[in-house]
Amino acid sequence: xxxxxxxxxxxxxxxxxxxxxxxxxxxxxxxxxxxxxxxxxxxxxxxxxxxxxxxxxxxxxxxxxxxxxxxxxxxxxxxxxxxxxxxxxxxxxxxxxxxxxxxxxxxxxxxxxxxxxxxxxxxxxxxxxxxxxxxxxxxxxxxxxxxxxxxxxxxxxxxxxxxxxxxxxxxxxxxxxxxxxxxxxxxxxxxxxxxxxxxxxxxxxxxxxxxxxxxxxxxxxxxxxxxxxxxxxxxxxxxxxxxxxxxxxxxxxxxxxxxxxxxxxxxxxxxxxxxxxxxxxxx
Amino acid sequence: xxxxxxxxxxxxxxxxxxxxxxxxxxxxxxxxxxxxxxxxxxxxxxxxxxxxxxxxxxxxxxxxxxxxxxxxxxxxxxxxxxxxxxxxxxxxxxxxxxxxxxxxxxxxxxxxxxxxxxxxxxxxxxxxxxxxxxxxxxxxxxxxxxxxxxxxxxxxxxxxxxxxxxxxxxxxxxxxxxxxxxxxxxxxxxxxxxxxxxxxxxxxxxxxxxxxxxxxxxxxxxxxxxxxxxxxxxxxxxxxxxxxxxxxxxxxxxxxxxxxxxxxxxxxxxxxxxxxxxxxxxxxxxxxxxxxxxxxxxxxxxxxxxxxxxxxxxxxxxxxxxxxxxxxxxxxxxxxxx
Numbered sequence: 001x002x003x004x005x006x007x008x009x010x011x012x013x014x015x016x017x018x019x020x021x022x023x024x025x026x027x028x029x030x031x032x033x034x035x036x037x038x039x040x041x042x043x044x045x046x047x048x049x050x051x052x053x054x055x056x057x058x059x060x061x062x063x064x065x066x067x068x069x070x071x072x073x074x075x076x077x078x079x080x081x082x083x084x085x086x087x088x089x090x091x092x093x094x095x096x097x098x099x100x101x102x103x104x105x106x107x108x109x110x111x112x113x114x115x116x117x118x119x120x121x122x123x124x125x126x127x128x129x130x131x132x133x134x135x136x137x138x139x140x141x142x143x144x145x146x147x148x149x150x151x152x153x154x155x156x157x158x159x160x161x162x163x164x165x166x167x168x169x170x171x172x173x174x175x176x177x178x179x180x181x182x183x184x185x186x187x188x189x190x191x192x193x194x195x196x197x198x199x200x201x202x203x204x205x206x207x208x209x210x211x212x213x214x215x216x217x218x219x220x221x222x223x224x225x226x227x228x229x230x231x232x233x234x235x236x237x238x239x240x241x242x243x244x245x246x247x248x249x250x251x252x253x254x255x256x257x258x259x260x261x262x263x264x265x266x267x268x269x270x271x272x273x274x275x276x277x278x279x280x281x282x283x
Numbered sequence: 284x285x286x287x288x289x290x291x292x293x294x295x296x297x298x299x300x301x302x303x304x305x306x307x308x309x310x311x312x313x314x315x316x317x318x319x320x321x322x323x324x325x326x327x328x329x330x331x332x333x334x335x336x337x338x339x340x341x342x343x344x345x346x347x348x349x350x351x352x353x354x355x356x357x358x359x360x361x362x363x364x365x366x367x368x369x370x371x372x373x374x375x376x377x378x379x380x381x382x383x384x385x386x387x388x389x390x391x392x393x394x395x396x397x398x399x400x401x402x403x404x405x406x407x408x409x410x411x412x413x414x415x416x417x418x419x420x421x422x423x424x425x426x427x428x429x430x431x432x433x434x435x436x437x438x439x440x441x442x443x444x445x446x447x448x449x450x451x452x453x454x455x456x457x458x459x460x461x462x463x464x465x466x467x468x469x470x471x472x473x474x475x476x477x478x479x480x481x482x483x484x485x486x487x488x489x490x491x492x493x494x495x496x497x498x499x500x501x502x503x504x505x506x507x508x509x510x511x512x513x514x515x516x517x518x519x520x521x522x523x524x525x526x527x528x529x530x531x532x533x534x535x536x537x538x539x540x541x542x543x544x545x546x547x548x549x550x551x552x553x554x555x556x557x558x559x560x561x562x563x564x565x566x567x568x569x570x571x572x573x574x575x576x577x578x579x580x581x582x583x584x585x586x587x588x589x590x591x592x593x594x595x596x597x598x599x600x601x602x603x604x605x606x607x608x609x610x611x612x613x614x615x616x617x618x619x620x621x
Binding site: 039040042053057060062063124125126144147191225229230232233237238241242243244245246247248 | 341343344347366370437443444445446470473479482483484486487496497498607608610612613614615617618619621
């Protein structure tokens, strides 16, 4: 009995917090997505499905496809870089592993917007990378490394790669070393060991990382604005534009609801494949 | 003794909170130098809480979602004055409280968006301009259509503003900058798609940097940015295209039910002083609207044609107008050309 009361007391702040700052705003977004806009930032309180119909306008569908493509490429490159990286450091001593993982986390100490401006100094025509390559006569003309898709992908991968490395590292370090040793004693090749032991055991971490990278990449408009030169529009910009420039809050809300649905579907797929919900929140 | 100290402490605290006069200003970013604000605080003892916004729409969103009295003094542009006035967000101005009001250039008073200046007074005028690096671009540029030249691949920077850029495309094709005619907008959309391969970036924060660092050779930007780019790089020339260009007047306005109206009037009056306006113009070379300041400006400003836009040129400026629900058409075009 006493235990229950105590639990209730400890849980109440969390429940109030979640209700006021997550549930209520989401309900508000859902509600206004069915209203009409007065195009001055206000709303006319008439029920309409117009905003959801507008989502299927070809112009906006193209933006969804663009966003998904960019997020998908980002996720794939993150996997391609993180997997070998994590496998390589898993052979190192505990101490070195700790140091490397701390280094992965260090960039989080700086605001991501400032880090993006740092990339400008590196990537622009007269930037450090081009100057270096030009001075060593490796290239004759400066490379276009930003204000195009290359810049976008560099920024995205750079920002989100820790979200891929952390869950992968977690699942790789949980692999039982003795199973691997037994496999090689019994003559299993490197590829076989990877496919039959490592991959199945890290699949959950892989999906976990993929969701952690893919979902925020769908809406991360400032990277696209800064390193892509604002030439591409993704869901994030589109939503921002509805709330500011177009003053069409209900449509902005409808896109947000759509984005939430998309993410929910992804998580359901993750769960269906056998991913644990705990893993998503508990790195 | 302890009790006494606590009481004394409480008195001191309430004292410093209540007695100091305050003023909550919401202004464009990069518009008034910090020294001007600090000087006002020193002179009057009024504490200024200064926040910024980067578009009229952001201003509207901030003002209409904040509790009344959060902000006192704002700086909306022409069409936004009209919108805010119609929504009852602005306080009627009592001009008798302003001793320096006669310093204002009458060309910028009594305009369509606020006849008789009941709710607003002009602060500064800004126009768009094409800045070109003459060292890189040898052809003469006189019209927006010159930007379509296929030699300029990846060379053009535009401000990230849908009304201005779609407006530019409309002007290039000989239409009204504020057109809501679907056929005309479709032609403008095609024009922008044709321009797309030439674009380096859209940037509203600091498009001048693209020119200064020679990352791009042509930019459509606000005149003060063009003026600064010219100061930094001699090869840059500023061109007012023959089809016309966007003109915008930013204004002082006091929000309805502001708690610090006297302080707001004091601040407006302070800014209207010729020497203060000169300090602002020197830092951010927009078009000055204070005729007393005009008499004391430096050659540096006067000879910079993007900063000190001639009255003759200004006649070609066009105001962005509020188009209400038709903004939806612009939004679709914007989503399509990006």
